[in-house]
Amino acid sequence: MIEARELTKRYGDLTAVDSVSFEIQRGEVVGFLGVNGAGKTTTMRMLTGFLPATDGTALIAGHDIFGEPLAARRAVGYLPEAPPLYPEMDVEGYLAYVAALKDVPRGARREAVERAVTRCGLSEVRRRVIGNLSKGFRQRVGLAQAIVHEPPVLILDEPTVGLDPTQIREIRSLIAELASPREGETQQAVILSTHILPEVEAICRRVILIHEGRKVVDGSVEALTSEYGTLDQMFARHTYAAEPTGAPAREGGAQT
Numbered sequence: 001m002i003e004a005r006e007l008t009k010r011y012g013d014l015t016a017v018d019s020v021s022f023e024i025q026r027g028e029v030v031g032f033l034g035v036n037g038a039g040k041t042t043t044m045r046m047l048t049g050f051l052p053a054t055d056g057t058a059l060i061a062g063h064d065i066f067g068e069p070l071a072a073r074r075a076v077g078y079l080p081e082a083p084p085l086y087p088e089m090d091v092e093g094y095l096a097y098v099a100a101l102k103d104v105p106r107g108a109r110r111e112a113v114e115r116a117v118t119r120c121g122l123s124e125v126r127r128r129v130i131g132n133l134s135k136g137f138r139q140r141v142g143l144a145q146a147i148v149h150e151p152p153v154l155i156l157d158e159p160t161v162g163l164d165p166t167q168i169r170e171i172r173s174l175i176a177e178l179a180s181p182r183e184g185e186t187q188q189a190v191i192l193s194t195h196i197l198p199e200v201e202a203i204c205r206r207v208i209l210i211h212e213g214r215k216v217v218d219g220s221v222e223a224l225t226s227e228y229g230t231l232d233q234m235f236a237r238h239t240y241a242a243e244p245t246g247a248p249a250r251e252g253g254a255q256t
């Protein structure tokens, strides 16, 4: 469903993403890991078609992001780091607006909004103005706008950042459900970036780790855990310099 082929992004002398390739199938929830500045957001923005790649390409549901940009974009639901929510709109109105933007046919929009509201647990706030919602509910609205057109691919950039522990639990179980839907719902390929390792263990069965723009690990949580002991050790091994103290080699280590 998602196929990155040697995706590369350079900003002047800095290679933010360096020839990254991977494939993600329907039903997979992949944790995209890396310290701050590793290149996660840049990779995701290229996959969504919002940021042109310097080199390489990606296929989304079989559509090349350069050759068929509109079809590729339509197949993606994207939750950016800062979702473009319209604080003065109510939840339903906003979701209907996004559905229209995403080319959901007029006659199917009401049903699309209904489904997103139900799936994301927004029924009780559907007529509330977005600006007045708690951060947890706003994040659900962010997820709802990502899935309203039922895309086969979901790209979520740090979906639980800034939430309290209860909200984090709720959003995590929501994401897990999105990948294993009930009958009649679309099964999706999900990639989510995070640097919270328990989050990965809670919802992902596979991990891709990037460091300084390069893919350094790609494997199942199970295999990696048995190889390294814990995901934490796997992460440290590939992102810190091999010093006996285990001190972070670069500024802005894993916990920031």
Ligand SMILES: Nc1ncnc2c1ncn2[C@@H]1O[C@H](COP(=O)(O)OP(=O)(O)O)[C@@H](O)[C@H]1O
Pocket: 011, 014, 016, 034, 035, 036, 037, 038, 039, 040, 041, 042, 043
């Ligand atoms: N528009 C930009 N111009 C120049 N450098 C950028 C730009 N966007 C990101 N970068 C750099 O690219 C690298 C990767 O950033 P990013 O993809 O945001 O990392 P992450 O999401 O993993 O924290 C960082 O060094 C960042 O400073």
Ligand SMILES: [Mg+2]
Pocket: 040, 041, 042, 081, 157
């Ligand atoms: Mg980022």
